[in-house]
Amino acid sequence: MSILSSYKDMFGSSFHCKCGVQHAVPLKHVVIKQNAEEGVPSILDSEKLGKRGLMVCDDNTWKFAGKRISEVLSNNGYDIKVCLLNQKPMVIPDESAITQILLEFEPSMDFLIAVGSGTINDLTRFISHRTGKPYIVFATAPSMDGYASTVSPLLINGFKRTYITVHPLAIIADIDMLCSAPDDMILAGFGDILGKVTSLADWQLGVILAEERLCPVAKNMVQSALEEVVSKASQIAQRKSEGIQALMEALILSGVAMMMVGNSRPASGSEHHISHYIEMKYFMEGRQPLLHGTKVGLAVLYTVALYNELASLDPKNIDIQQLVKTKIPYEEWCQKIKEVFGPIAQEVIGLNDRQNWDSVVYERRLHNIKEKWETHLKPLLSSVPRLDTVKEWLQRAGANFTPQALGIEQNLMEEALLYAKEIRPHYTILRLADDLGFLEEKVKKIINLALV
Known part of the structure; x- marks a missing residue:
């Protein structure tokens, strides 16, 4: 039985969860099969959406699928206008693309x-939310987990912001x-x-240290998706249909988990923050961006290494008074943020609560942290797989996400490890390491561990 079928009763429903929240999964249809484009008209008909629509695609997806879908819909009485996004060499989710769709x-x-x-x-999800018009997605690659999400990460004024949107x-x-x-798109997926290895652990850190709410249903959904994909890493490398199907279903379930809890916490943690940091730096330098999942696959090597390192820390060595005494003052931190983030520094400063420096x-x-170390934190830190295990999973999938393979300089990775925590307010392993005065001290060691 596929992992998606285990949760099929949730689709198009709402239910009261054991976490105390009334969850809704308004996504009604998930269809993964051969000749799937032929079924698009029947889904539109079943939802009684009307007959006029705007199709959003780029040159590649138009040739790959859009042209055929347009023909199928036209033959069934639909009037479809095509918005062909023409940014080169690849479409970026920025103001220019948004404007083109709106026009x-x-x-x-x-x-x-x-x-x-x-x-x-x-x-498209962002435009759907802003115009109040529903949308469907025809997925052309198992490359990321945002298909079912209700948020859109967009690059606005050079800063990666996550906007609440619609399913x-x-x-x-x-x-x-x-x-x-x-x-590269399959490996990005x-x-x-693979990033869920640390995003799930980071979410639990937030529960332990920042009084966040954890939903066990969403957590188990993402965990089962991760385990299924890891178990089929070799089939994914060989492009076998059962492996690719499992990957696509896992990506959808990850998005459903985010849909349920209303934010990205189940599927996005420190590894995603590092990915966003690298993307913003590339944008500022005018470099062609890497695929999102590729950067996450790279980042998880470092976040796993950091979890492994912290798991061996003796809480007796946490010198609270010395850490308070040597913590960087807020004004000095602001100056450093201005140096590192340049034109988007004020946005970063605004995201961080000044009270954290009190x-x-x-x-x-x-x-x-010290009181909960043995009872809560150490078991969590130790539950994250060893770095060698994660590297083995990547090898089985045929993925090489090292900085050398991706053309990422070591100084950028050092920067990302030190400053990626500033672009989101969530408590993660990066913030824990920083609180313990561990992050800056161990950056080079973490980088070397990830490279070996």
Whole structure:
């Protein structure tokens, strides 16, 4: 039985969860099969969405799937206008792309169709939310976990912001098309799922140290998706349909988990923050960005190494008074942020609560860490797989996410490890290491461990 079928009763429903929250999964249709484009009209008909729509795609996805879907819909009485995003060499989820879609959109349109993967889905979902028009997505690659998400990470004024948006009514994919997707996109999907190794642990850190709420259903959903993909790493490398199907279903379930809890916490942690940092730096330097999941696959090597290192820490060596005394003052931190982040520094400063630098608040946080170390933190830190195990999973999938292979300089990786924590307020392993005065001291060691 597929992992997706284990949760099929949730789709299109709401339920009261054991975590105390009324969850809703408004995503109604998930179709992954051969010749899936033929079924698009019946899904639109079942939802009574109307007959006029805007299709959003790029040159590649138009040739790959959009043209055929347009023909199928036209033959079934639909009036479809096509918005062909033309940024080169690749579409970026920024103001330019948003403007192009809005210029093609007409208020009389009934729905939108995203034909593509990460960026196209994020942009269409954002437009769907802002226009109030529903959308469906035809997925062309198992490359990222945002298909079912209700947030859109967009690059606005050079800063990666996550916007609350809206869910798709349907996710449709052709299994043969997924299997023939470019190697780098399939491996990016594997990297995105592998990131759940630390995103789930980071979420639990937030529960232990920042009084966040954990949903066991969402956590178990993402955990089962991770385990299924790891178990089929070799089949994914060989592009076998059962491996690619498992990867696509895992990516969808990861998005459903985010949909349930209303934020990205189940599927995005320190490894995603490092990915976002690298992306923003690339944008500032005018460099062609790497695929999101590729950067996550790279980052998880470092976050896992950091978990492994902290797991061996003796809490007796946590000198609270010395840490409070030597913590960087807020004004000095602000100056450093301005040097590192340049034109987007004020945004970063605004995301961080100044109270975190208050000596009383910081000391209280350190006491909390020390008191919970043996009972809560050490078991969690030790539960994260060893770095060698994660490297073995990557090897089985045929993925090389080292900085050398991706062309990422060591100084950028050092920067990312030190400053990626500043771009999101969530408590993660990066913030824990920083609170303990461990992060800056161990950066080079962590980088070397990830490289070996």
